[in-house]
Amino acid sequence: MKKFFSDKVAITVFTLPALLIFTVMIFIPILQVFWNSFFEWDGLSEGLFIGIDNYIRLFDDKAFYIANKNGFIFAAIITVLQIVLATFFAIAVANSKIKGRRFFRIAYFIPVVLSVTVVCQLWLSIYNADTGLLNKFFEAIGSDYRQNWLSDRNKAIMAIAVVNAWQWMGYVFALILAGIKSIPNSYYEAAQIDGASDFKAHTKITIPLLAETYKFCLILSVTGGIKAFTEMFIMTGGGPGNSTYTLTYLMYTSAFKSGEFGYGLAAATVLVLECLIAIIVINKLFKQDAQMN
Amino acid sequence: MKYAKKLMSLTMGVALGMGVLAGCAAKPAETSKPADEPKAVAETPAEAPEKTNEPVTLKIYAQYSDDDTKIPYDYAVQELAKAYPNVKLELDIQAQDDGQKLQTYAATGNLPDIFQVGLSQIETFKKSGNIMVLNDAAQKSGFIDKVHEGSKVNLYNEDGNIYAFPYAGNELVVWYYNKELFEKYNVEVPKTYDELLEAVKVFKENDVIPMSVFAKEGWITTALYDAIAVRYDAGGIDKLDKGQGKASDEAYTSAAKKLNELVKAGLLPDGVTNLNYDQAAALFYEGKAAMFLNGQWEIEASTQKLGDKADWMYYPAADEASYEASKTVWAGGGAPGGYAVNPNSPNKELAAEVAAFISEKYCEAKYKLRSNPMLALKVDASITPEKPFSPMMERLAKEIPNITSTTKFAWGLSNQPLKKSIEEQTQFLCTPQYTAEEFIQEIDKVIDRTNK
Numbered sequence: 001m002k003k004f005f006s007d008k009v010a011i012t013v014f015t016l017p018a019l020l021i022f023t024v025m026i027f028i029p030i031l032q033v034f035w036n037s038f039f040e041w042d043g044l045s046e047g048l049f050i051g052i053d054n055y056i057r058l059f060d061d062k063a064f065y066i067a068n069k070n071g072f073i074f075a076a077i078i079t080v081l082q083i084v085l086a087t088f089f090a091i092a093v094a095n096s097k098i099k100g101r102r103f104f105r106i107a108y109f110i111p112v113v114l115s116v117t118v119v120c121q122l123w124l125s126i127y128n129a130d131t132g133l134l135n136k137f138f139e140a141i142g143s144d145y146r147q148n149w150l151s152d153r154n155k156a157i158m159a160i161a162v163v164n165a166w167q168w169m170g171y172v173f174a175l176i177l178a179g180i181k182s183i184p185n186s187y188y189e190a191a192q193i194d195g196a197s198d199f200k201a202h203t204k205i206t207i208p209l210l211a212e213t214y215k216f217c218l219i220l221s222v223t224g225g226i227k228a229f230t231e232m233f234i235m236t237g238g239g240p241g242n243s244t245y246t247l248t249y250l251m252y253t254s255a256f257k258s259g260e261f262g263y264g265l266a267a268a269t270v271l272v273l274e275c276l277i278a279i280i281v282i283n284k285l286f287k288q289d290a291q292m293n
Numbered sequence: 294m295k296y297a298k299k300l301m302s303l304t305m306g307v308a309l310g311m312g313v314l315a316g317c318a319a320k321p322a323e324t325s326k327p328a329d330e331p332k333a334v335a336e337t338p339a340e341a342p343e344k345t346n347e348p349v350t351l352k353i354y355a356q357y358s359d360d361d362t363k364i365p366y367d368y369a370v371q372e373l374a375k376a377y378p379n380v381k382l383e384l385d386i387q388a389q390d391d392g393q394k395l396q397t398y399a400a401t402g403n404l405p406d407i408f409q410v411g412l413s414q415i416e417t418f419k420k421s422g423n424i425m426v427l428n429d430a431a432q433k434s435g436f437i438d439k440v441h442e443g444s445k446v447n448l449y450n451e452d453g454n455i456y457a458f459p460y461a462g463n464e465l466v467v468w469y470y471n472k473e474l475f476e477k478y479n480v481e482v483p484k485t486y487d488e489l490l491e492a493v494k495v496f497k498e499n500d501v502i503p504m505s506v507f508a509k510e511g512w513i514t515t516a517l518y519d520a521i522a523v524r525y526d527a528g529g530i531d532k533l534d535k536g537q538g539k540a541s542d543e544a545y546t547s548a549a550k551k552l553n554e555l556v557k558a559g560l561l562p563d564g565v566t567n568l569n570y571d572q573a574a575a576l577f578y579e580g581k582a583a584m585f586l587n588g589q590w591e592i593e594a595s596t597q598k599l600g601d602k603a604d605w606m607y608y609p610a611a612d613e614a615s616y617e618a619s620k621t622v623w624a625g626g627g628a629p630g631g632y633a634v635n636p637n638s639p640n641k642e643l644a645a646e647v648a649a650f651i652s653e654k655y656c657e658a659k660y661k662l663r664s665n666p667m668l669a670l671k672v673d674a675s676i677t678p679e680k681p682f683s684p685m686m687e688r689l690a691k692e693i694p695n696i697t698s699t700t701k702f703a704w705g706l707s708n709q710p711l712k713k714s715i716e717e718q719t720q721f722l723c724t725p726q727y728t729a730e731e732f733i734q735e736i737d738k739v740i741d742r743t744n745k
Contacts, residue, residue: 044399044421057742062735129564151566153726237509240566241721256393257713259417 030272037265043255047262054266064267067245071274074161074246075225081165082221083214086172091202093173094180105177109170116167120234123163124150127235150236153243160231160244168224172217179213180206215286222282223275247271346379351644352405353651354385354395355632361590361663365460368658369651380647382407399423406638407648412628413709415456425636427455430645436670439653444669447627451707458652459631459669460659463699466516466624467689469585469595471577473602474501480583483609484616486551490558496583497559505582507573508565508723511716512703517586518719519624519700522548524610527622529700530715533736534708536744540736547611549722549729557725565723588625588702589667589689596683605685621697627669628705666690714739 037054039047058064089108093101111119126133127149135146149159183206191201207214229248236244238253245253247267255264356362370382385405388394392414398404404423418424431437431448436458440448447459475482475492478499483489493503508514515530523529526544528537538545562568562576577585578598585595595603608624610616632648634641656670664678664686682690706712718735721727 042417042420043396044417044423124567127567129567130562148564148724151564151724153721153724236567237511239509239717239720240724241717241727243721253713256396257391258710259413260710 033265033268033272037262037269039262040260041262042259043261050262054263057263058266058270063242063245063250064247064270066242067247067250067267068274070157070244071226071228071246073157074164074228075222077158077161078165078168078225079218079221081162082169082172083217085165086169086176086217087207089169089173090176090180091206093177095198108173111167112170112174114167116230117234119163119167120231123159123166124235127159151240153240156236156240156244157232160235161225161228163231163235164224164228172221175213175217176210179210183209211286211290215282218282219279222278226274226278227271247274348379348381349640349643350381350383351407351638351640351647352383352385353632354398354405354408355387356409357384357386358389361593361659364662365655365658368662369654372654372657373647373650376650377647380643382647382651402637404635404637406635406640406644407632407651408635409631410457410633411630411704412707413704413712415450415629415633416707416709418633419450419452419456422636424456425634425641425645427458427634427645427648430634430642430649431455431458434646434649436649436653439670441669441671444627447629447631447669450629457629457631457633458649459627459629460652460655461627461631462667462669463627463696464625464667464702465589465689465699466520466702467587467589467591467605468520468608469577469587469591469603469605471580471583471599471602472604474580474583482606484607484613486555486609486611489555489560489609492583493555493558493560502562502576502582503560504584504586505568505573505576506561506565506586506723507568507570508561508720509567509569511720513586514719514723515703515715516588516624518548518552518715518722520586520608521551523622523624523700524548524608524615524619527619527698529624530703530706531626531700533715533740534701534706534711536708536740539740540733545736546729546733549732551611552719552722553727553729553732556723561723566720589686590665592683592685592689593663593665596685601684603685605689621692621695623696623699626699626701626705628701628707630705631669667693708743710743711736711739 036047038049038051040050040053041047089104092098093105093108095101098104125131129135129146129148129151132149134149138145147155150156187205187209188201191205196204226246227248228246229252232238232244232246232249233252238245238249242250242253248271251264251267251271253264254267255261258264355366357366366384373380373382387409392411395404395408395410395414396417398408399418399421410418410424415424437448437455440459441462444459444462447461447463448455450456470482474480474496478495478501480492480495481488483492496503506513506517519529522545525547526532526538526542532538533540533545540546540549562582568576573582574585574587574591574594576582577595580602585591592605607616607620610619632652634644634648638644653670656668657672657676659665659668660672661676661678664680664682666682666686703712703716706715714736718732722729722732
C-alpha cells in the first residue's frame with residue numbers, strides 16, 4: 001500500500017480525471033459567473049463592461065435584502081426542524097424497545113423519495129386559505145387563527161420553509177440513524193453500569209460522537225436554506241410580490257424575466273460567497289468545539 | 294512522496310490556470326460599443342425563393358396548449374399542406390416560461406426556423422442578430438395590405454421594421470360580471486368606485502366573493518391596475534413603458550391608492566395571490582364570485598359556463614362624468630409579436646413565406662372556428678363564423694370602432710425590467726398588507742434606472 005501511494009504516476013492518473021472534471025464542471029463556471037457579473041449583458045448580445053455597477057445596484061436593491069432575510073429565515077427553520085426532529089426520531093427508532101421501528105424508519109423517509117412538485121402540490125392544498133386542512137383544523141377546534149399562509153408577506157416564507165423541512169427531515173434522519181448505529185453498544189452498557197439515564201447517555205455519548213454527522217447535516221441545511229428555490233418557484237412564484245425571494249430566485253428573475261444576466265450573476269456571486277462563508281464558519285465552530293473537548 | 298506533492302501542486306496549478314483563462318475568455322466579450330446596437334439580420338435582397346417540389350421540413354416553435362391555440366394551429370397546418378405540399382412543419386410546443394427556452398435555443402444556436410415571439414424577445418433578439426427583418430417578405434406576400442389599419446401597431450416595431458407576422462388583434466382587458474348575482478342582491482352595475490365599494494360590501498355580507506382574479510399570474514394583476522389607471526390617465530401602463538410617466542404622477546398614484554383601498558375593503562378573495570386561472574375561473578363559473586377579470590378571449594368560456602348570466606361592464610371610474618367620458622378607453626391592446634423567422638435558417642426565405650401564411654390562416658381559423666373577430670388581419674368576406682358571436686362578443690364588437698385608445702398587456706411591454714417589476718408590484722398591491730407608497734417607490738426606481 002505504501003508503495004502504491006509513493007507511485008507518482010498512479011497518483012497523477014487517478015487524480016487527474018476528477019480534477020479535470022471538477023475544473024470544467026464547477027470551477028470554470030464559477031469563474032465565468034464572477035467575471036460576467038461585471039457586465040451589462042442580456043445573455044445573448046455582447047456585454048458592456050460596467051465594473052462593479054451591478055454590485056452597487058445589488059446592495060441598493062430592496063429585493064436583495066428581502067432575499068437575504070428569507071434565506072436566513074429559511075435556513076434557520078429547516079436547520080432547527082430537521083436536525084432536532086431527526087435526532088429525536090433517530091434516537092427513538094434506534095431504541096430496540098420501541099415497537100414498529102421498521103415502519104417508522106420507512107415512514108420518515110418516504111417524503112424524501114417523493115417529487116418536490118408532488119410535495120408542493122400537497123402542501124398547497126394544506127395551506128389553501130379557504131379549503132386547506134390547516135385553516136379547517138383551526139376552524140374545527142374553534143380557533144380564529146385562520147391565515148392566508150402563502151399570501152402573507154411575512155408568513156409565506158416560513159410556511160414554505162416548513163414544507164422543505166418536512167420533506168428533507170427524513171434524509172437527515174437517515175444520516176443520524178446511520179451514525180447512531182455505528183456507535184458501539186458497549187459505550188451505552190458502560191454508561192448504564194455507571195448509572196446514567198437514557199437521556200444522559202445520549203447527551204454524553206450519542207450527540208458528541210455524532211459531531212461529524214451533525215456538521216455535515218448543518219452544512220446541508222444552512223446552504224440549502226440560503227440557496228432555496230424550488231419550493232417558492234412552485235408554491236408562490238416568489239410572491240406575493242417579491243416577498244418569498246431568495247438569492248437564487250433573485251438571480252433567476254433578473255436573468256430570465258428582466259433579461260439582466262449580468263445583474264443576476266452578481267446575485268449568484270454573492271450567493272456562492274455566502275455559502276462558502278457558511279461552510280467555513282461551521283467548520284471553524286466544530287473544529288473549536290473538538291479542540292475544547 | 295515530496296515529489297508527488299510537487300507534481301500534484303503543479304497539476305492543480307495548471308488546472309486552475311486553465312480555469313481562469315477559460316473563465317476570462319467566456320462570453321460576454323468586453324466591448325466599448327453601446328450594448329443595444331441593433332443587429333437584426335436583413336433579408337437577402339431581391340432573389341425570390343425558388344419554388345421547388347423538394348420536401349422541406351421546417352421547425353416551428355408555437356403555442357399549442359388549449360383549444361384557443363390548438364384549433365387555429367391545426368387549421369393552419371391543414372391549409373399549409375394544400376398550398377405547400379412539399380413543406381412539413383415539425384412542431385415544438387412553446388413553453389410557458391417567460392421565453393427561457395427560446396432564449397436558450399438562441400444562445401446555443403438552435404433556434405427553430407419559425408418561432409412565436411413577444412415584444413421583449415424581439416428587442417433582445419434584434420440586438421443579438423437572432424431575428425430576421427421581414428419587411429420584404431411582408432411586402433411580397435401582400436401581408437401588409439391584409440393587416441387592419443388599427444393593428445399596424447402589432448406589425449411594425451418602433452424602429453419601423455417588421456420582425457414578426459402578427460395574428461392577434463388589439464385584445465382587451467374585460468371586466469366580467471354575473472348578472473344573476475347582481476340582480477339577486479339588488480346591486481347596480483358599478484359606475485364609480487364608491488358604487489364598487491358598496492357592491493363589495495353587499496357581496497361580502499352575503500358570502501359572495503366580489504371579484505375573482507388569478508393573481509398568481511402577474512400579467513392579470515397588472516391588467517387590474519391598468520384598468521383602474523386608464524380611468525385617471527388614458528395612457529395607462531403603456532405610458533410608463535414608454536418612459537412618459539412615473540408611478541408617482543398623480544394619475545398612477547391615485548390608481549395605486551384606489552386598488553389598495555378596494556383590496557382592503559375585500560374586493561379580492563383570501564389568498565388571491567395563490568389562485569391560478571382554473572381556481573379563479575371556477576369561482577366565477579360556479580356563482581361564488583360576482584366579477585372576474587380576463588382578456589376578451591374569456592368570452593367564449595364564460596358564455597359556455599354561465600350562458601346569459603355572464604356579461605361585461607365598462608371599468609368603473611372616480612365619478613360618473615369620468616365614467617361616461619372614458620368609456621372608449623380600454624386597458625390591454627396590441628404590441629408587435631407573432632411568427633418570427635430565424636435568420637440562420639437554411640430555408641429562411643421559405644420560412645418567412647410560411648410564417649406569413651401560417652399567421653394568415655391562424656387568423657382565419659380564429660374567426661371561423663373560434664368566433665373571434667379581434668384579429669390582426671382582415672379575413673376574406675366569404676368566410677363566416679361557424680358559430681354566431683355570443684351576445685357579449687356582439688356587444689364588444691360594436692364597441693371596437695368607438696375605441697379611442699388602448700394600452701398594453703404586460704407581455705407587450707418593451708421595458709423588460711419594468712414588466713417584471715410591475716407584475717410583482719401589482720401582485721403585491723393585491724394583498725392588504727402592501728401600501729401604495731411602497732408600490733410607487735419600487736416602480737419609480739425601475740423607471741428611473743431604465744430611462745437613464
